[in-house]
Amino acid sequence: xxxxxxxxxxxxxxxxxxxxxxxxxxxxxxxxxxxxxxxxxxxxxxxxxxxxxxxxxxxxxxxxxxxxxxxxxxxxxxxxxxxxxxxxxxxxxxxxxxxxxxxxxxxxxxxxxxxxxxxxxxxxxxxxxxxxxxxxxxxxxxxxxxxxxxxxxxxxxxxxxxxxxxxxxxxxxxxxxxxxxxxxxxxxxxxxxxxxxxxxxxxxxxxxxxxxxxxxxxxxxxxxxxxxxxxxxxxxxxxxxxxxxxxxxxxxxxxxxxxxxxxxxxxxxxxxxxxxxxxxxxxxxxxxxxxxxxxxxxxxxx
Numbered sequence: 263x264x265x266x267x268x269x270x271x272x273x274x275x276x277x278x279x280x281x282x283x284x285x286x287x288x289x290x291x292x293x294x295x296x297x298x299x300x301x302x303x304x305x306x307x308x309x310x311x312x313x314x315x316x317x318x319x320x321x322x323x324x325x326x327x328x329x330x331x332x333x334x335x336x337x338x339x340x341x342x343x344x345x346x347x348x349x350x351x352x353x354x355x356x357x358x359x360x361x362x363x364x365x366x367x368x369x370x371x372x373x374x375x376x377x378x379x380x381x382x383x384x385x386x387x388x389x390x391x392x393x394x395x396x397x398x399x400x401x402x403x404x405x406x407x408x409x410x411x412x413x414x415x416x417x418x419x420x421x422x423x424x425x426x427x428x429x430x431x432x433x434x435x436x437x438x439x440x441x442x443x444x445x446x447x448x449x450x451x452x453x454x455x456x457x458x459x460x461x462x463x464x465x466x467x468x469x470x471x472x473x474x475x476x477x478x479x480x481x482x483x484x485x486x487x488x489x490x491x492x493x494x495x496x497x498x499x500x501x502x503x504x505x506x507x508x509x510x511x512x513x514x515x516x517x518x519x520x521x522x523x524x525x526x527x528x529x530x531x532x533x534x535x536x537x538x539x540x541x542x543x544x545x546x547x548x549x550x551x552x553x554x555x556x557x558x559x560x561x562x563x564x
Contacts, residue, residue: 264397266426266447268339268365270465271304272479273449274472275312276330277516280532286322291329293529294473298334301476304466305339306330307429309355310368311406312470312516315343317535320351324358331362341399341429341468345369349385353392366397368429371409379415390424398424403431403451411437416444429468430459438462453479454505457498460486471505474519474526475556477564493563500559507552512542518549525553 276298279290298306308330309315309323318326327342334340342364344355356367369389371382390398400419404410411428419425428441431451435458438448442463450459453469456479460467472479478501485494511518517534521541524530533540541549 264426266465268305269426269447269449271339272466272472272476272483273305273307273339273341273468274298274303274476275310275468275470276306276308276326277312277473277520277531278314278318278535279326280535282532284532284535286318286325287532288325288329290529290531291326292333294523294531295330295333297523297528298473298476299337302480303338303472303476305341305365306334307341307343307368307468310343310401310468311403313343314516314535314538315345316347316373317538320346320354323355327359327362327364331364335363339366340364341366341368343368343370343401344389344393345372345401347372347374349388352385352389356389356392356396360393360396364396366399366426367393368399368401370401370403370407373407373409376408379412379418382409383415383418386419386425387422390422394424396424397426398422399427399429399449400425401429401431402437403429405431405433411441413440413444416441416446420444420446427465430464435459435462438464454502455498456482456501457486457491457494470516471501471508471519474508474522474552475501475504475559477560478556481564497559497563500555500563504552504555504559507548507555511545511548513540513545514538517541518545518552521545521549522553522556525549526556
């Protein structure tokens, strides 16, 4: 029986790392991976929404994962999101990820065309078949993908012995309970409800804002495990307030987060790729305020 304990804990979603010309920067990738390793998180989720995957080429996504693995492979649990909007590229990325020794590959459903469940299941199984020795995680994010995971579709996917569970980014916490009832391991996706997701049975969390304040999310998880739910609620609520502040900027949230990490003394990993918007005039105040809120919360709770 496989040991799934390596999937318990806090997994920051890894950000796209660019140089001054907007090209993927191998040194920046390694610097961010090392930075997060030193923060004490359980692992990384590489190549997903936070990694701007739909705006990167197959070669760029390979380059990112290669440098993450070179820096922290074997030291953290690495889940590589490999989905592209066609099966062939997705299979190529899955095979590449397995060759590097990742712990799991993950995939959203195909986007744009609304495919029937049978086609989605075949897409996921075809990707999994390209990485036959690697765990597979379904990425459920209906608000962006336009397709929602259902119990019958999950039941079909669980016939594949490599499918271990779901990265669940739908907003209803109830979904976690439904996937758990089918025997799936579940990662909580929405950062604003990590505590609720853990209470519903999630093994851990994968989040797009985790890298900006890993200390706080680690504390939420610690509070849950220790039964300190009141403190956990306080920290969770403060994380939500910080996220609201981040989202008040005009630039894309990942541009805001990358600047916050730089302000915290972390690596400079550039901006975001068009058509995502970089920081606009006035966003400097928002990033500075959010960075201060994070510092204050860490000082208070951690």
